[in-house]
Amino acid sequence: MNRHNFEIIESHFSFGGTLQFLRFNSKTLGVKTNFGLYLPPQAQDGHKVPVIYALAGLTSNYENFLVKANALRFAAKWGIALVAPDTSPRDTNIKEENESSDLGTGAGFYLDATAEPWAHHYKMASFVGHELPKILEENFPLDPALCGIMGHSMGGMGALGFALRQPEKWKSVSAFAPICLPSRTEWGQKVTAAYFGGNKQEWQHYDPCLLLKAGHSHPCKILVDQGLNDEFLTILQPEALEETARQVNQPLTLRRHQNYDHSYWFVQSFIEEHIAHHASILTAL
Amino acid sequence: MNRHNFEIIESHFSFGGTLQFLRFNSKTLGVKTNFGLYLPPQAQDGHKVPVIYALAGLTSNYENFLVKANALRFAAKWGIALVAPDTSPRDTNIKEENESSDLGTGAGFYLDATAEPWAHHYKMASFVGHELPKILEENFPLDPALCGIMGHSMGGMGALGFALRQPEKWKSVSAFAPICLPSRTEWGQKVTAAYFGGNKQEWQHYDPCLLLKAGHSHPCKILVDQGLNDEFLTILQPEALEETARQVNQPLTLRRHQNYDHSYWFVQSFIEEHIAHHASILTAL
Incomplete structure (x- = not known):
């Protein structure tokens, strides 16, 4: 793929710098997908810059983080690019796709579904973890060796998961109000039933606490911020992340x-x- | 009116601090209207703070400025409150209200209409200039003597107009890409025909350049920023403002x-x- 695509x-x-919302045909997702890309002033002459991927939460799309955060x-001050992917594939023609706010459209959970009808398109783990960075690094002045990842809520869960699974790719990680133990939430049960066809074991690849318990780790300190008036606080379970990390x-x-x-x-x-x-991590590497 | 309303x-x-979107029944507009209010940390104990009113542009509502600017x-850093009114009355039952993006809903132009069917509700000049600050100062810790006003596009025109008509109320003023000579634009012609019943003379109360020419002035320096890749640049006419101010x-x-x-x-x-x-102006008073 080249830039003209x-x-x-x-x-x-x-x-x-330049903020663009772009669209391309993702082989991984099997549909066209949108994303936002901010290139700071330091990248305007083609100089490769560090990049932070920002993952949004349930019901969001590729715009929310860039518009609202x-x-x-x-990013401009530090000379770091920002990438904001969508939160799921869209318009896949899966019948159940738009039936609820916590499954299907806007609720990809940054995982690879293993059960039909979802498995053919719902591959957000492969998309964000592999296809998207590869395509962006081929087409934009982004340093493949200087990638960080952050996220909010479902995206916070995603960011922690990516960083723990691929610490060699994601050199720095942070999260706002992440879902820390998703396998134990109602959202997680719904995901298990649909995306994993009932197989709870799949969560070991995506649940931040389960990843930590299975021996995954990140060499750099993880930064997490959590509001105490958060309406989802009991579901997010920051104390589980804290205890497991300890x-x-x-x-x-x-x-x-x-x-x-x-x-x-x-x-x-x-x-x-x-x-x-x-x-502090990316510019020191 | 008290806070419970x-x-x-x-x-x-x-x-x-605290960001609230609030709704109340405006006597001036004859309908319920929404606005946004940010009270910085410095106001949390009831201490009266300076305030900046922020006026948004065509098609916007009370949320756009606060979400996107x-x-x-x-505001938190300087201890200044922000108020973001809507850009027009809404749900007035005027038949033509929602027929176009530059008249009626979202297009109040911060003026008082003089011709029916608009005159009964479209009183944004009186609303923003008088009713809203009075009600807010009665109910929130806002210093009535320390008010500034800013705006974007149609709201930039509004901010300049309010500051030039009421310099004793609006102690500081700035604008982003304001409509500087609205009476000479296509938007202005549409406004004249509808809100003023064809009477161009009404523009002397609202057009920033006409106000300056008529002898209105502001004791403090006006700050205006204008992008040169602005798709409306030829309509906005910043050079007319510059020349008139000179x-x-x-x-x-x-x-x-x-x-x-x-x-x-x-x-x-x-x-x-x-x-x-x-x-720099409000905290020095």
Whole structure:
């Protein structure tokens, strides 16, 4: 694939760099998919820059993080690109695709489904973990050796999962209000029944706590922020992540914040420190 | 009206302060109307703070500025509240209300209509200039003597108009890509025919260039930012504002920016400097 295969949905100059929403035909997903890409001023002459992938939560798409997290200012400051993939394939013609907000469209859970009718398209683990970075690194000035990953809620779960499975690819990781033990949630049960055809074992590849218990780890400290007025707090189970990380000696900073809820009004309040966390690792490599 | 008359649409903690979207019955507009209010940490104990009113552009509502301009970070830093009104009355039952994007809903132009069927509801000049600040100052810790006003596009025109008509109320003013000479645009002709019943003279109360020519002025320097890749550049006519300000000795800083377009990706790139501009005036009073 070359650059001409990207359809430009929108293109804007911002903070001296370029924000684009692009569309291309993903072989992995078997459909066209959209993503957002911010290239900071430091990349405008083709100079390869570090990049942070930002994964959004349930019901979001490729726009939410870039519109609502207020991250461009700090990406521009640090000279880091941002990539925001969609949260699922769309328009796959799977009959159940749009029946609920926590399964199908907007709810890919950043995993590879193993059961039909989902398995043919719902391959977000392979898409975000392999196809998307490969295609972007071939077409844009992104340094393949300097990738970080962050996410919010379902995307926080995704970011932790990718970083623990592929620590050699994702050099830095952080999350806002991640689903820490998804296999034990109602969302997880629904995912198990649909995407995994009832096979709970598949969660060992994606559940951050299960990954840690199975011996996966990340060499750098994981940064997690969690609001204490989060309407999903009991489902997210940050204490499970904290306890598991402690047991396996995974470096983790989990910060709890009074009054903050689950929204991007919370995310934007701490995004500066997340970008700085990634920058401190990526720009030191 | 007291605080209990506000219906809370949303409430979020952000940057140590509180962002609320509220709804109340406006006597001026004759309908219920929504607005956004950000109270910075410095106001949390009831301490009265300065406030900036932010007026959005065509097709926007009370959410766009607060979601997209990335302003809360700097409002919190400077201890300044933000108020984002809607851009028009809504659900007035005027038959033509939703027929186009540049008249009626989302297109109040921050003026008082004089011709029916609009005159009964379309009173955004009186609403933003009088009713809204009065009600907010009675119910929230906002200093009535420390108000600034800013806006984008149609809202930039509105901000300049309010500041020139009521310089004693609006102590500081700035605009992003304002419509500088609206009476001479196609938008303005449509407004004249509908809201003013064909009477062009009404524009003297709202058109920034006409206000300046009629002797209105503002004691503080006006800050305006304009992108040079703005798709509406020829309609916005920043050069008319610059020339008129020069003729009447109105202090104005008009900055032109290569590559930036009309979107909030432009606005957010310079919002820090706009909030600082207002803060430098409001916190010195």
